[in-house]
Amino acid sequence: MLKLFTHHRSVSAHRVRIALNYKGVAFQSIFTGLDGTSDERKQYLEVNPQGLIPALWVENDLIISQSSAILEYLEERYPDRPLLHGDIALRARIRSFAQIAIADTHPLNNLRVLRYLRDEMDVPYDRRRAWFEHWIHAAFGPMESLLAEQPAGDFSFCFTARPSLADVCLVPQVSMAERYGVNLGPYPIIRRVYRACMALGAFQAAAPDTQGDSAAPAH
Numbered sequence: 001m002l003k004l005f006t007h008h009r010s011v012s013a014h015r016v017r018i019a020l021n022y023k024g025v026a027f028q029s030i031f032t033g034l035d036g037t038s039d040e041r042k043q044y045l046e047v048n049p050q051g052l053i054p055a056l057w058v059e060n061d062l063i064i065s066q067s068s069a070i071l072e073y074l075e076e077r078y079p080d081r082p083l084l085h086g087d088i089a090l091r092a093r094i095r096s097f098a099q100i101a102i103a104d105t106h107p108l109n110n111l112r113v114l115r116y117l118r119d120e121m122d123v124p125y126d127r128r129r130a131w132f133e134h135w136i137h138a139a140f141g142p143m144e145s146l147l148a149e150q151p152a153g154d155f156s157f158c159f160t161a162r163p164s165l166a167d168v169c170l171v172p173q174v175s176m177a178e179r180y181g182v183n184l185g186p187y188p189i190i191r192r193v194y195r196a197c198m199a200l201g202a203f204q205a206a207a208p209d210t211q212g213d214s215a216a217p218a219h
């Protein structure tokens with residue numbers, strides 16, 4: 001069985017949990033702390049030398065790190081419930097949207113960045129919070145516009161009638177923003193898509209507060 005090194009608060013692991021659930025792939029969760037100094041965390045460096053979560057253990061000589069690499073692997077290995085739909089143009093739009101979350105938003109608000117601002121740059125809490133919110137709005141504004149530009153159709157989800165990679169990447173970002181109390185009022189389409197996703201079992205079972213380690217601290 002696949003093993004996912006995960007933490008309930010990890011946005012990147014959240015994406016992978018949704019994809020595994022949606023595709024109906026059984027996996028074992030290996031709950032791994034985000035505290036960079038714990039013994040457990042040091043042992044984790046043997047699994048993923050970068051020390052970041054998630055990593056997917058497939059077999060002894062295949063442990064995949066980086067959520068986008070894991071998502072691509074899952075898409076190729078389990079194509080029956082695809083997360084990329086439609087023609088080449090639609091698939092490109094889905095990938096572009098997903099990258100706003102994966103490449104341009106999450107890395108700026110990652111724990112190690114926020115910790116660095118706190119510990120090395122002496123940035124106080126209210127300024128770190130302003131940083132966090134700034135990058136969330138910098139993503140959600142354009143994401144909302146991209147969703148609003150769509151041609152009319154029966155789109156419960158981001159671009160399609162079924163969940164896609166775009167939804168897989170949007171939902172953890174919204175979930176994190178909600179946890180931090182970010183005002184999502186300006187983003188009605190994002191909120192609608194989020195509600196549609198969260199009505200599905202695959203998304204519910206991947207949510208941070210339903211994970212076995214949900215009582216564990218983030219850091």
Ligand SMILES: N[C@@H](CCC(=O)N[C@@H](CS)C(=O)NCC(=O)O)C(=O)O
Nearest residue numbers: 010011012052053054066067111112
């Ligand atoms: N680009 C990586 C990012 C992984 C990542 O940054 N994971 C976070 C949790 S979401 C982490 O392990 N943070 C620990 C830290 O920042 O020290 C991916 O998509 O997998």
